[in-house]
Amino acid sequence: MAFTTVARVGEISVGGAKQVTVAGKTLALFNVNGNFHAIDNECPHRNAPLAEGTLQGTELECPWHGARFDVCTGAVLSPPARSGVKAYKVQVSGDEVQVEV
Numbered sequence: 001m002a003f004t005t006v007a008r009v010g011e012i013s014v015g016g017a018k019q020v021t022v023a024g025k026t027l028a029l030f031n032v033n034g035n036f037h038a039i040d041n042e043c044p045h046r047n048a049p050l051a052e053g054t055l056q057g058t059e060l061e062c063p064w065h066g067a068r069f070d071v072c073t074g075a076v077l078s079p080p081a082r083s084g085v086k087a088y089k090v091q092v093s094g095d096e097v098q099v100e101v
């Protein structure tokens, strides 16, 4: 497991998201009040791209059917998704946002 640079700090505004690919995985990267969080991009319900969801605080709403997830842990908070997604460690080094995959 190693940290890989996936974005620059200034690329993702507070409350914003970016879809990134690292080590063959597609992740959704979020900026929650200056803290970055990464989870698998694919919603476990019907595979919607979670990077296109709506972020409120640390809660993300899936863009297709409204399942909610905690972007810090990947845990599912409300249906129709029945399971959560994997969350990844994120660190900031200088102006680089790095994810451990």
Ligand code: FES
Residues within 6 Å of the ligand: 043, 044, 045, 046, 047, 048, 062, 063, 064, 065, 066, 067, 079, 080, 081
């Ligand atoms: S695809 Fe995410 S809730 Fe249906």
